[in-house]
Amino acid sequence: MSSVKLARAESSFFGRDCLTLLDYTTEEILHIIHEGIEMKKNPIQSVLSGKILAMIFEKSSTRTRVSFEAGMQQLGGNALFLSSQDLQLGRGESIADTAKVLSGYVDAIMIRTFQHEKVEELARHASIPVINGLTDTYHPCQALADLMTILQLKKTFKGTKVAYIGDGNNVAHSLLIACAKVGMDAVIAHPEGYGPDPEVMKNIQQVCKQTGAAVTAVTNPAEAVQGADIVYSDVWTSMGQEEENEIRLAAFEGYQINSKLMAGAKGDSSFLHCLPAHRGEEVTAEVIDGSQSAVFQQAENRLHVQKALLKEILAG
Numbered sequence: 274m275s276s277v278k279l280a281r282a283e284s285s286f287f288g289r290d291c292l293t294l295l296d297y298t299t300e301e302i303l304h305i306i307h308e309g310i311e312m313k314k315n316p317i318q319s320v321l322s323g324k325i326l327a328m329i330f331e332k333s334s335t336r337t338r339v340s341f342e343a344g345m346q347q348l349g350g351n352a353l354f355l356s357s358q359d360l361q362l363g364r365g366e367s368i369a370d371t372a373k374v375l376s377g378y379v380d381a382i383m384i385r386t387f388q389h390e391k392v393e394e395l396a397r398h399a400s401i402p403v404i405n406g407l408t409d410t411y412h413p414c415q416a417l418a419d420l421m422t423i424l425q426l427k428k429t430f431k432g433t434k435v436a437y438i439g440d441g442n443n444v445a446h447s448l449l450i451a452c453a454k455v456g457m458d459a460v461i462a463h464p465e466g467y468g469p470d471p472e473v474m475k476n477i478q479q480v481c482k483q484t485g486a487a488v489t490a491v492t493n494p495a496e497a498v499q500g501a502d503i504v505y506s507d508v509w510t511s512m513g514q515e516e517e518n519e520i521r522l523a524a525f526e527g528y529q530i531n532s533k534l535m536a537g538a539k540g541d542s543s544f545l546h547c548l549p550a551h552r553g554e555e556v557t558a559e560v561i562d563g564s565q566s567a568v569f570q571q572a573e574n575r576l577h578v579q580k581a582l583l584k585e586i587l588a589g
Contacts, residue, residue: 287589290396290403291582292389293411294450295476299484302420302454305585309421309578316577320588321350325379328406331357331386332512336548336575337406337414341383344580350587353379357386372398380587387513402586409443409513410470415547416447417582418574419505420455425574426543426567427502435459436501436538438494438528439555440521441469444507444547449473449488453480458487462497464524494528501538505545506530506555522554531557535565543567 285301294302312318326345328338338354345352362371372395375382382399384392385406396403405413420430427433435452437445441463449469452459461469468474468490477488491497498504509525510518535542544556544566552558561568 286582286585287587288402289586291413291586292392292396292403292405294413294416294447294454295480297454299454299456302417302451305417305578305581306421306424308581308585309417309574310425312580312584313574313577316580317347318584319349320584321345321348324348324350324381324587326350326352326583327355327375327379327382328352329355329357329360329362329382329384329386330406331384332407334385334406336572337383337385340575340579341406341583344576344583348580348583350380350583368394369398371395372403373400376400381583404582404586407443409511410446410473411450412443412447412547414575414579414582415444416451417578418571419448419545419547420451421574421578422545422567422571423457423503425570430455430457433457433502434500435503435505436497437461437505437507438497438530438534439463439506439525440467440509440511441490442507442511445469446473448505449477450480453477453484453486453488456484456486460489460491460497460501462491462494462528464528465492467521467524494530494534495537498534498538498542501542503543503545504530504535504538506550507547508549508551509555525555529555529557530560532559532563535560545571548572 328341342352376399381402383404383406387409389408389410392405392408405411437448445461446469449459481488509521544560546568550556550561
């Protein structure tokens with residue numbers, strides 16, 4: 274199966290939710306990636322004229338908010354920023370009632386929240402598409418941007434290896450799912466007790482059986498980066514885990530991505546990070562600000578790939 278060529282079939286995303294990439298086929302994911310690359314060449318379109326995206330935020334955001342809001346405007350639509358503290362959700366209104374009310378006002382909902390179950394409930398009760406802008410379990414839009422960036426950097430997914438060093442969190446889950454879906458090998462190196470969710474890994478292995486990808490977990494960062502084309506990291510303490518910060522800093526000692534660790538990867542390897550980054554913790558300034566880093570290209574691609582997703586979901 275080619276990992277970079279895809280027949281231009283009619284979009285099967287139209288009207289659908291985007292909660293996790295586990296819900297999509299390899300072909301559907303590749304379609305969005307290639308559409309994102311085309312969007313980057315032709316950023317201003319009017320395909321969503323009159324469409325409105327409601328954006329619910331229960332977690333703070335830079336890239337998610339700005340990329341979705343700018344993306345809707347560039348496509349001719351509008352986006353509404355809705356803080357949970359400004360909505361009746363903050364005063365106890367149910368997710369179901371919120372979903373039904375918003376379904377009568379707007380064309381789609383993007384939500385950034387904590388429990389993934391909340392997004393699932395919103396999608397069950399909404400009659401319009403729901404997009405997961407991040408939960409504690411998944412971050413599918415980030416993974417789509419990751420794939421787009423890797424394809425731009427390496428030109429192919431076939432034979433490309435991704436090494437993720439750090440916490441088995443939402444970003445890791447979606448990245449590993451994305452790699453498995455496109456047939457790309459990936460390994461995560463994490464301290465004991467900080468690995469990916471076993472149920473998520475079980476689902477990933479099922480995908481690997483279909484695509485031929487190999488996704489593994491180890492505890493040794495040096496082992497993980499051997500032969501890697503992409504070295505990826507995220508913060509060690511995510512939103513909502515602030516009370517664990519000191520414990521996590523101790524647990525992740527030795528998992529920092531620095532020039533020594535990068536030297537164990539391929540000579541032309543690239544560094545990725547979903548941002549925000551804590552220089553001096555999970556990555557050194559020398560790496561993230563160095564010539565191998567593609568983090569700002571990766572961040573920009575959030576805009577383009579999400580526009581592709583919005584276009585397919587809302588315009589078809």
